[in-house]
Structures are given as C-alpha cells and as structure tokens.
Amino acid sequence: MKRADPREPPVADRASPHEGRADPAPRRLPRSGGGPFLFLAVAAMGIGVAAWTPLPPGVWHDDGVYLTLGRALAEGEGLRYLGVPGSPAAPKFPPVYPAVAALGWLLGGDAGGATAVAVALNILFLAAAVGLAGAWARWGLGLPLRLALLVGGLAGLSVDLWRPAMVALSEPLYVLVMVGALWAAARAERPGAGWRDAALLVALLALLLHVRTAGAAVAGAAVLGLALRGRWRTGVGVGAALAVLALPWALWSAAAGAALPEPLRDILGPYGAWLGGAVMEAPLRYVAGLPGAGVGMGLRTLDLLVPPASAPFSWAAGAFIGVGVVAGIPLMTRRSPTAALALVLSLLMAWLWPYQDRRLLVPAVPLLLAALACSAAALVTAWGRRPRPGSRLAGVALAGMAAWALGFGTGSALRIARGAPTAAYEIRAAKLADALDAMEGRVPAGAVVGAPELWPTLPLLTGVRSAPSARFLPLSGAGALRAGSPEQQFRLWVAGGVDHLLLEQGGTIHGEALNVLEEACPGAVVILDTRPGLILVRLHWDEGCRRRVGAVP
Structure with a gap:
C-alpha cells in the first residue's frame, strides 16, 4: 500500500473524488x-x-x-x-x-x-x-x-x-x-x-x-x-x-x-x-x-x-x-x-x-x-x-x-x-438605579421585597431579603397570565414571606392581583413610591385577608 506523502495537503483541502459531494471526514489531521x-x-x-x-x-x-x-x-x-x-x-x-x-x-x-x-x-x-x-x-x-x-x-x-x-x-x-x-x-x-x-x-x-x-x-x-x-x-x-x-x-x-x-x-x-x-x-x-x-x-x-x-x-x-x-x-x-x-x-x-x-x-x-x-x-x-x-x-x-x-x-x-453588547444592560441599569432610590428610606431592614426580575439583585446591593413575586408559567397564556393568576401570585408571596412589592413594569404583572387584594381587603395595598414604570408597594394584609383572597388554604 502506498504511504501518504506528509507533504501533501490535508484530505479536506484536496479535490474530492466524490462527484458533486462534500469531502469525506479527514483521516488525518x-x-x-x-x-x-x-x-x-x-x-x-x-x-x-x-x-x-x-x-x-x-x-x-x-x-x-x-x-x-x-x-x-x-x-x-x-x-x-x-x-x-x-x-x-x-x-x-x-x-x-x-x-x-x-x-x-x-x-x-x-x-x-x-x-x-x-x-x-x-x-x-x-x-x-x-x-x-x-x-x-x-x-x-x-x-x-x-x-x-x-x-x-x-x-x-x-x-x-x-x-x-x-x-x-x-x-x-x-x-x-x-x-x-x-x-x-x-x-x-x-x-x-x-x-x-x-x-x-x-x-x-x-x-x-x-x-x-x-x-x-x-x-x-x-x-x-x-x-x-x-x-x-x-x-x-x-x-x-x-x-x-x-x-x-x-x-x-x-x-x-x-x-x-x-x-x-x-x-x-x-x-x-x-x-x-x-x-x-x-x-x-x-x-x-x-x-x-x-x-x-x-x-x-x-x-x-x-x-x-x-x-x-x-x-x-x-x-x-x-x-x-x-x-x-x-x-x-x-x-x-x-x-x-x-x-x-x-x-x-x-x-x-x-x-x-x-x-x-x-x-x-x-x-x-x-x-x-x-x-x-x-x-x-x-x-x-x-x-x-x-x-x-x-x-x-x-x-x-x-x-x-x-x-x-x-x-x-x-x-x-x-456599544451594542451592553446597550440593553445600560437601560436595565437605569431602572435598577430607580428601584434602589425608591427603596432607600422606605423599606425597613427586616423587610422581604418581592420583585419579578430584580429579586436576586436586591440582597446583593441593599442587604434586604427578597423573593420572586411572579410565577413563570409560559404555557398559561399571553402577557400577565404567564406570571400567574392573582391567586397564584398571592400564594407565591406568602411562600416567600413577601411584605413589600417592587413593580418593575408598573401594573403590567401585578396590577390585577393588587386590584383584587385591595377590593377584598381595603387598605391592604399601600403605595410607597411611584416612578415611570416603577411602583413600590407595602402589603398590609392579615391572616383573614389572606384567606379571603385564597393566598392560604
């Protein structure tokens, strides 16, 4: 058998013997x-x-x-x-x-x-x-x-x-x-x-x-x-x-x-x-x-x-x-x-x-x-x-x-x-700065702040505890339904011990749930601060209120 000449180009660089087809996988590097x-x-x-x-x-x-x-x-x-x-x-x-x-x-x-x-x-x-x-x-x-x-x-x-x-x-x-x-x-x-x-x-x-x-x-x-x-x-x-x-x-x-x-x-x-x-x-x-x-x-x-x-x-x-x-x-x-x-x-x-x-x-x-x-x-x-x-x-x-x-x-x-690789992050950074400014002096040290997306970030930058405030249910429908029904959100807030909410997208995600809560328990939703696209809320709901809205069994 004729030995391959090491000076020859790699198999993949030579013309293929297969008419109209790609070169086969190279047998040597x-x-x-x-x-x-x-x-x-x-x-x-x-x-x-x-x-x-x-x-x-x-x-x-x-x-x-x-x-x-x-x-x-x-x-x-x-x-x-x-x-x-x-x-x-x-x-x-x-x-x-x-x-x-x-x-x-x-x-x-x-x-x-x-x-x-x-x-x-x-x-x-x-x-x-x-x-x-x-x-x-x-x-x-x-x-x-x-x-x-x-x-x-x-x-x-x-x-x-x-x-x-x-x-x-x-x-x-x-x-x-x-x-x-x-x-x-x-x-x-x-x-x-x-x-x-x-x-x-x-x-x-x-x-x-x-x-x-x-x-x-x-x-x-x-x-x-x-x-x-x-x-x-x-x-x-x-x-x-x-x-x-x-x-x-x-x-x-x-x-x-x-x-x-x-x-x-x-x-x-x-x-x-x-x-x-x-x-x-x-x-x-x-x-x-x-x-x-x-x-x-x-x-x-x-x-x-x-x-x-x-x-x-x-x-x-x-x-x-x-x-x-x-x-x-x-x-x-x-x-x-x-x-x-x-x-x-x-x-x-x-x-x-x-x-x-x-x-x-x-x-x-x-x-x-x-x-x-x-x-x-x-x-x-x-x-x-x-x-x-x-x-x-x-x-x-x-x-x-x-x-x-x-x-x-x-x-x-x-x-x-x-700046395309960081452009979207810079927009988010501005919203994060607004959120931190809204929380300063309004959220006590022992509070638990719920947020749809910023929840992992808040403890890193403020020291307060946090938890997710929205479900992730992509097959539940379009828009806010993917974040869960009002009852599903209530149960999530209870499971996470949430007593404050940071509404990052205004009322898009939590608006319906907060309306249901306020209607069932007047005074349960206390707005602490509002900014464009951002609302900071304190939840003031007792055990009876939670039962009425289905947050607890």
Whole structure:
C-alpha cells in the first residue's frame, strides 16, 4: 500500500473524488500550526476588553442568581439562594458557573468586585472559545485554513456572543467547553481512536452538562455521532459514563426541588420538573404552539447571522444564509456527525422549550458558522471543476457568501464599537438605579421585597431579603397570565414571606392581583413610591385577608 506523502495537503483541502459531494471526514489531521488561531483568541480578547462597560451587579436577572449562588459558595453555605428567606437550596443552575462566580467573590470581595472578576473571566472564556472554534473547524472538521479562520473570526465579532459575556452569565464558558467537546468528539470518531480520546470526550461532556443543562443536546449528539461512525461500543460507553457522572447532580437537584414550596418551584426549582409540569398542565396548548414556536425559532436563528438592515435585504439575506446552513448540515455530517447533530439537537431543544428566547440560541453561533463554512468548502470544490455544469452557479453562490461574510463582519464590528453588547444592560441599569432610590428610606431592614426580575439583585446591593413575586408559567397564556393568576401570585408571596412589592413594569404583572387584594381587603395595598414604570408597594394584609383572597388554604 502506498504511504501518504506528509507533504501533501490535508484530505479536506484536496479535490474530492466524490462527484458533486462534500469531502469525506479527514483521516488525518491537517498540519497547519496553531499560530493563526492564537492570534484569533488574542484579537477577540481585545474586542472583549474594548466592549466592556462596567455595569451594576445582577442587572439582568440570571447574573444576579449566579452572583447569589457564588456568594453562598464563597461563604461556605453551599449552593443556596442567600437573601431569599430560609436560604433554600438552589437546584436550578448546575454548579460549575456558580463556582466561577464564587471565585469572583473570593478575589473581588464584594458584589461589584465579583462582577468585575466574572466579566474578566467571561472575556477570557469567550476569547479562548473563538480561537478554539477556528482550530476545531480546521483540525476537527478538516476545513481549509481560510474558512477555519473565518469561522473563528466571525464568531469573535458576534454581538450575540459578546452580550452575555458582559455580565455574570454562563454562556461564554459553555461555548468554550462545547467547542472543546466537539473537537474531542471529532477525534473520538476517527478510525484508530483509543480510550484516551473517549475519556477526554467524557470529561468535557460531563463538564458541559454541569455548566448548562442544554449540554444534554451535545452529549446526545456525541453518542449518536459515534454510532454513525460505526463506533457503537465507544458510543455506549460514553453514554453510560455520562449517565453515571450526571446522576449525583440529577438526584440532588430533584430532591432539593421537591423540598421547595410548590409556588416557588417554577422559579427556583430544576428545569426538568418545571418543563414536565408545564407540558402536562397544558399539553394541547403546548402541542398547538409548536408550529408557531418553530417558525419563531427559525427566524431568531437566522437573525443571529444577518446584520441589521432594511427589511427586504434582511429577508433576502436570511433566505440565502438559511439555505447555506441547511445545505451545510449534511456536509458537516460527513466531516463530524457529532457537530451536525449537536446543531440539530440544540435547535430542536430550543424549539421544544416552552419559553422561546433568543438567548437560548446564542451558543449555536459557532455551529451555524461551521455549517456555512462546510457549504462554502463544497462550493469551492465545485467551482474549481471548470467547465463542468454548476461551476458558474457555485461561483455566484461563493460570491454571495463572501459578500455576506463581509457585511456580517463589518456590521458586527460597527455595532460593537457603538456599544451594542451592553446597550440593553445600560437601560436595565437605569431602572435598577430607580428601584434602589425608591427603596432607600422606605423599606425597613427586616423587610422581604418581592420583585419579578430584580429579586436576586436586591440582597446583593441593599442587604434586604427578597423573593420572586411572579410565577413563570409560559404555557398559561399571553402577557400577565404567564406570571400567574392573582391567586397564584398571592400564594407565591406568602411562600416567600413577601411584605413589600417592587413593580418593575408598573401594573403590567401585578396590577390585577393588587386590584383584587385591595377590593377584598381595603387598605391592604399601600403605595410607597411611584416612578415611570416603577411602583413600590407595602402589603398590609392579615391572616383573614389572606384567606379571603385564597393566598392560604
């Protein structure tokens, strides 16, 4: 058998022997050095530092929860919601990023310092993820060097990836570990891969599962990807090892969630029980909403890749890029089944999730870019086969992709320079400042303030205790119904020991409940302060009043 010449270009860089099809997965790694990808990481770090604007702790909501859990870990209290009456166990968020937030408290000393450390680490995580994404595209998917650099470079310019990095959120760490796991999976898929490759994959996937619950999609993709490569035993072994490693957290989370008062479980409890309960409570509404949710998810996914522009251009660009992504998925499957399945299963999970939010799709950005790069690689191969049919069309498509990449990169860079990653947070910071000003001198030290979204932040900045004031019931209907009926809100306030309410959106969420309460118990609602979009209320209701409105059995 003729030995491969080490001076030959990587398999993925040579013309494919398969007529009209993408190159198969490379059987050996490309030999290009890591310098270009290190440069990508350093450049991304510079972008992150330039985009960083100091923000108050807990300005968004989940960042406040992470800081709360980090504080509890740093103080040796375990994974608990400090600041919530009774300091209940916190089974909702897996423990790895709270541990990162705990490091922020140990190094920063207070909430502001912890936030600064967490954001600095997030910038490092995302910068490393950008460089690693390029290296994975090159050595894991076998893409040509220029396309691999494009995958990493465009990821480093994504406003959607930088936005969660600017506060204490887990997405940057998740993306870093996810890309590492995808690279490890590509290695484990190759013929001749050994137990060390499988062990590395298990370790990274286990870490991913303990950063964000959404890592289950990537873990499932890895098991299926190994099976598609004919490595059934390895796939079963990886799946079994992951099940064993994930079991302790799953058992503890389920037990801690069951110990929470029922009204608090959808906010403070684990995702699994919440998801199952939400679907079982309204199965027909859930199923009926899936088509619309799928359309919305598809549009939000394309929005991650289309620079802001006029509607006609956005629709045209979205359709073009959508075709590129869809065409790239089977091409990516040939290079690494795990990568393609990770994209499909991540989007499927976002579609089936009862709560539709753009943030759920953000970690898929590197995968979407990789799918486009796989399409581009196939077009380059087809374009080079002149004068065969289709080469001219391939050239036109390549020109369109080049124009898109230029537009996306330039538009994203301009948006970052104008402060897009922190713009929404700055609006929230102004509202938070108003809330703190309204509370000053009006809320006694021993009070418990209920708030829909700012509840984890208030103890960090004021020292008062707080609790969620609104339910999270996305299948209960539209608007305020998702926050619970008046009776459901009353029971939540009682479970959390709430005696003051901070209405962050005026009367949108709690207006109906407070009207019912005041009508049943005149004088029970005492308005302490009003500001645009903000009302501070003291609840003055006794046991009899609570029984009349159904707050207690």
